[in-house]
Amino acid sequence: MRASVYLTLAALFWAGNFVVGQAAVASMTPLDLTFWRWALAALPLLVLAHFVERPDWSAVLHRWRVLLLLSVLGMTGYALLLYSALEHTSALNASLIGAANPALILVMAVALLGDRPPPLSWFGIGLGLVGVLLVLTGGDPRRLLGFGVNIGELLMLVAITTWALYTIIARRLNLPVITATAVQVAMAVVVLGPVAVASGVRFPATAAEGWSLAYIALFPSVGAYLLWNLALKTTTAANAGNYLNLIAVFTAVVTLLLGKSITVPQILGGILVITGVLLTGFRKRPTDKPDDTGEAPSVPSARRP
Secondary structure (H helix, E strand, C coil), X not given: CHHHHHHHHHHHHHHHHHHHHHHHCCCCCHHHHXXXXXXXXXHHHHHXXXXXXXXXXXXXXXXXXXXXXXXXXXXXXXXXXXXXXXXCCCHHHHHHHHCCHHHXXXXXXXXXXXXXXXXXXXXXXHHHHHHHHXXXXXXXXXXXXXXXXXXXXXXXXXXXXXXXXXXXXXXXXCXXXXXXXXXXXXXXXXXXXXXXXXXXXXCCCCHHHHHHHHHHHHHHHHHHHHHHHXXXXXXXXXXXXXXXXXHHHHHHHHHHHCCCCCCHHHHHHHHHHHHHHHHHCCCCCCCCCCCCCCCCCCCCCCCCC
16 A cells, blocks of 8 residues: 555656646756756765665766766756657647657667567557557647647657667666666766856746746655655566556646646547557566666566656
8 A cells, every 4th residue: 555655656746747847948948957957856866875775886886888878868868858848748748658658668679679579569559659649640640741740749759769768778787776866867967067057057046946946856856766666665566667657647637737628639649558558568577676767767567767
């Protein structure tokens, strides 16, 4: 029961990143938001890693090259693309496209690692693709032919592709998840720092910007990771992965609470995407442990970024 509460709260916090992130980019640039998010989250994550996982830091830093690559892909690239997408599309559309990421990871695993998923997984991938196309086109396939797809949704597709590549590489990284994430976040701050300063990065100037940044830095970036890993002490990664489907559901609920409408193509697309993800998860695995991730811990058996 406690694990279910932890996992539900973690999904809620990650859903909030879409909603609050969209509000934040109305007045902050994606670069500013990404830089301050990780700058504020780095120290708490490093402290958590040190006291919760007690890693061998010398062994961790020995893997600095792959950690730097993962940081550029997951912490820097994915976050910049996500917040850039939210400048042009809705939080709900972004979360629905993001929900298709597990299927994309499976496709990449086939292409790059030689994985052989069962036929049911391919059927799930097909359903997920149809769901994403529904979201992209709003139910009107002529938008694809007439290049009427929203630029934000295209950016989100690039974002989840980046995240899928991140997850494939991270599978081979045998380090504690919070520790690996904390080091990647710290590296992202170092990488983004000079670029942010050169572009004239500014600290949030209004209370709304400050609260948005505080939420993003504290809840999706730190709190959700802690809850996720606490839950994994008493439940399997496969079971935990199913809760990540709640991210799109929570985003839809918050969208309604904010007085915004949800279209039929969004509902149908979301159902197809989530159903497809569940079908791709019906396969036997020799192990059941979490990968480390950037936006939400990736689980081999659930394949969620």
